[in-house]
Amino acid sequence: MSTQVRPSWMEKPKPLTQAAKAVALIVVVLIVCVPFLVIVSTSLASQREVVENGGWVLWPTEPTLQAYRDIFEGGIVTHALGVSVGVTVIGTLLSLACTVTLAYALCRPGVFGGKPFLILILFTFLFPPGMIPSFLLVKELGLLDSYASLILPVLVNVFNLVVLRGFFQGIPEELYEAARLDGASDLRVLWTIVLPLSKAALAVIGLFYAVTYWNSWFYASLFLESDHWPLQQVLRTYVISGAGLTDTTTGEGTVNAPQTIQMAILVIAVVPILLVYPFLQKYFTKGVLTGAIKS
Amino acid sequence: MVPGLAYFLLFQYGALFGSAIAFKEYVPFDGVWGSPWIGFENFQRMFGNAEFWDAVVNTLVISVLQLVFYFPVPLALALLLHSLTWSTVRRFVQSVAYLPHFISWVIVVALFQQMLGDTGLMNSFLGDAGLSTVDVIGNPDAFKPLVVAQVIWKDAGWGTIIFLAALTQVDEQLLEASAIDGAGPWRRFWHVTLPAIRPVVILLLIMRLGEILSVGFEQMLLQRDAVGPEAAEIIDTFVYYQGVVGGDYGFATAAGLFKGLMGALLVYAANKVAHRLGESGVYK
Numbered sequence: 001m002s003t004q005v006r007p008s009w010m011e012k013p014k015p016l017t018q019a020a021k022a023v024a025l026i027v028v029v030l031i032v033c034v035p036f037l038v039i040v041s042t043s044l045a046s047q048r049e050v051v052e053n054g055g056w057v058l059w060p061t062e063p064t065l066q067a068y069r070d071i072f073e074g075g076i077v078t079h080a081l082g083v084s085v086g087v088t089v090i091g092t093l094l095s096l097a098c099t100v101t102l103a104y105a106l107c108r109p110g111v112f113g114g115k116p117f118l119i120l121i122l123f124t125f126l127f128p129p130g131m132i133p134s135f136l137l138v139k140e141l142g143l144l145d146s147y148a149s150l151i152l153p154v155l156v157n158v159f160n161l162v163v164l165r166g167f168f169q170g171i172p173e174e175l176y177e178a179a180r181l182d183g184a185s186d187l188r189v190l191w192t193i194v195l196p197l198s199k200a201a202l203a204v205i206g207l208f209y210a211v212t213y214w215n216s217w218f219y220a221s222l223f224l225e226s227d228h229w230p231l232q233q234v235l236r237t238y239v240i241s242g243a244g245l246t247d248t249t250t251g252e253g254t255v256n257a258p259q260t261i262q263m264a265i266l267v268i269a270v271v272p273i274l275l276v277y278p279f280l281q282k283y284f285t286k287g288v289l290t291g292a293i294k295s
Numbered sequence: 296m297v298p299g300l301a302y303f304l305l306f307q308y309g310a311l312f313g314s315a316i317a318f319k320e321y322v323p324f325d326g327v328w329g330s331p332w333i334g335f336e337n338f339q340r341m342f343g344n345a346e347f348w349d350a351v352v353n354t355l356v357i358s359v360l361q362l363v364f365y366f367p368v369p370l371a372l373a374l375l376l377h378s379l380t381w382s383t384v385r386r387f388v389q390s391v392a393y394l395p396h397f398i399s400w401v402i403v404v405a406l407f408q409q410m411l412g413d414t415g416l417m418n419s420f421l422g423d424a425g426l427s428t429v430d431v432i433g434n435p436d437a438f439k440p441l442v443v444a445q446v447i448w449k450d451a452g453w454g455t456i457i458f459l460a461a462l463t464q465v466d467e468q469l470l471e472a473s474a475i476d477g478a479g480p481w482r483r484f485w486h487v488t489l490p491a492i493r494p495v496v497i498l499l500l501i502m503r504l505g506e507i508l509s510v511g512f513e514q515m516l517l518q519r520d521a522v523g524p525e526a527a528e529i530i531d532t533f534v535y536y537q538g539v540v541g542g543d544y545g546f547a548t549a550a551g552l553f554k555g556l557m558g559a560l561l562v563y564a565a566n567k568v569a570h571r572l573g574e575s576g577v578y579k
């Protein structure tokens with residue numbers, strides 16, 4: 001909705017102020033958008049054009065999907081994409097299930113040891129275990145080079161847990177009691193009353209988990225061998241460190257200009273974030289998040 | 296609740312107790328529990344290690360730079376956004392500005408290479424304009440400003456959320472009354488808006504001070520190779536290179552434990568100060 005509301009007492013800003021604001025806003029938008037434009041354009045340009053222009057293109061004159069075709073022919077990037085999607089989907093579902101049940105148990109009065117458990121959990125937020133003990137733990141559990149090592153060590157996020165618990169606590173007590181009187185079990189109350197009322201909070205937390213899993217890079221670099229890599233680790237190796245990509249991306253055969261392929265991999269890693277972003281946005285305007293951050 | 300709780304007991308507390316390795320000499324064959332105790336030897340080595348202190352200094356320098364150059368940016372941006380009366384424009388700019396927060400560090404670092412690298416966008420423009428090109432990526436001297444710029448690009452927009460929330464709490468009637476009494480925009484800002492959001496600003500500042508030993512680990516690790524450890528080693532990357540890369544697990548854990556303890560103490564102290572100032576703090 002295009003609404004322009006200025007309170008009646010507020011004076012109209014001077015033209016100079018308005019111009020300065022406009023310039024500032026345009027600069028902000030450009031600083032964020034231009035890098036994305038450049039990677040998309042470069043990934044769509046032909047190798048010749050990229051080379052002529054010195055490594056990047058702002059607007060391709062003869063757009064081609066060749067780079068994407070090369071990537072999806074198979075090989076490392078296709079495989080990595082599959083790994084990233086799989087870890088993100090399974091990880092998000094597992095994380096949500098564990099966070100929801102734990103948050104629910106922690107907000108119901110009378111759960112055995114509820115308060116000490118909460119303190120135990122909050123303590124890990126203040127004093128998280130170090131990198132090396134976590135690494136050795138994963139190693140001793142025999143999880144090295146397994147996809148579980150990307151999910152299990154980060155299964156429940158304390159912040160998300162606390163937010164969800166706060167949300168559950170906001171549900172009127174009468175609803176719980178009514179269900180109790182009707183003889184519903186705890187799980188049934190959770191499934192039929194609490195979860196339907198918490199859709200917005202679940203969506204936000206689910207999306208946060210999904211974004212975290214999708215973006216996760218360090219654990220993959222720490223735990224996985226190269227034939228199990230997700231997309232972010234492939235990006236790190238071939239785009240940031242500039243390892244030779246020519247023979248490995250597509251397995252075999254001819255390869256387009258590495259630069260266009262590098263940019264295409266970047267685009268593929270960004271696109272899912274852009275796709276879920278409008279949904280994320282819809283919910284933070286609902287104030288779920290602002291409330292969460294304040295708490 | 297069982298799976299969630301099991302996670303905390305195993306992966307958080309299991310690893311926390313695994314920190315005992317800081318007081319041991321790790322022998323791979325014996326594992327964490329079977330390795331022999333050596334007391335504080337790892338800590339003594341750590342305090343005598345020049346590279347460790349370099350990492351501490353780098354961490355503090357980057358933190359302070361971020362405090363000075365990053366911290367005011369979300370506040371300024373929030374004030375700018377809040378002053379817009381045209382809500383379509385405001386919402387559009389907000390959407391654009393929040394976006395980079397959700398982009399991974401791997402991609403952010405790659406984007407900065409594309410923009411500021413020697414064949415990147417900026418240097419092409421400088422070259423075309425007949426100016427000398429600037430070596431930003433892979434230049435140890437430019438590394439710390441680069442790191443701060445990356446943090447600003449990624450998180451300044453997202454950081455506005457809390458300030459925008461605070462700005463909506465500013466008493467509208469007070470603003471109106473002062474406008475009627477003849478106060479211009481600047482005086483209204485100075486005498487009404489600023490005092491109203493000051494508690495939030497102070498609280499965030501204190502919390503940031505509590506986390507002064509933490510700077511972006513992935514961000515630094517991704518770029519350490521390009522500029523070398525002198526410029527980019529922070530405590531967390533020191534732990535990583537000594538432990539995971541160097542295999543000196545006990546020593547690396549000691550450094551990590553030292554940072555964890557200091558960090559927890561700082562957060563606790565920051566929280567106390569916040570309470571003293573009448574704020575609610577993070578932990579009650």
